[in-house]
Amino acid sequence: MIAVVCVDNALGTMFNGRRQSRDRVLIEKLMSHIGGARIWMRTYSAELFENYAVTVDERCLLCAGDGEYCFVEGDSLAEHIEKIEKLILFRWNRAYPADRKLDMDLNADWVLECSENFCGSSHPEIQMDVYRKANEQ
Numbered sequence: 001m002i003a004v005v006c007v008d009n010a011l012g013t014m015f016n017g018r019r020q021s022r023d024r025v026l027i028e029k030l031m032s033h034i035g036g037a038r039i040w041m042r043t044y045s046a047e048l049f050e051n052y053a054v055t056v057d058e059r060c061l062l063c064a065g066d067g068e069y070c071f072v073e074g075d076s077l078a079e080h081i082e083k084i085e086k087l088i089l090f091r092w093n094r095a096y097p098a099d100r101k102l103d104m105d106l107n108a109d110w111v112l113e114c115s116e117n118f119c120g121s122s123h124p125e126i127q128m129d130v131y132r133k134a135n136e137q
Helices: 023-033 041-047
Strands: 003-008 012-015 040-043 069-072 087-092 097-103 110-120 126-133
Touching: 003 012, 023 040, 023 041, 023 087, 023 126, 040 041
Parallel strands: 003 069, 003 087, 040 069
Antiparallel strands: 012 097, 087 126, 110 126
């Protein structure tokens, strides 16, 4: 599974019990990046992808298979770490008072494969970072 998460400067994923952004350009960028691959998500996230074919299941982290994407908002990834092949983080240069944070140690277990900056619809600068597990090629 390739997990996709939106984070702020402090790796926050949710604040005040809600998502950090509804950036339209970010969604377009992600869907362009994944091509025709399957993307899973919970019902909460599906409204962001109303113009795209997505697979909605509350157990998306359990259901997503090898090479499939899973858009994650607020869920723990630590308990699924063995299943995650790659991690895509969309970051913006703001810090929100986060209720939840990314619960993975990027420094210990992950290697930055590539990074790209683009202008979003709600944030002037968004960075897309793609990570792979440190012990894999």
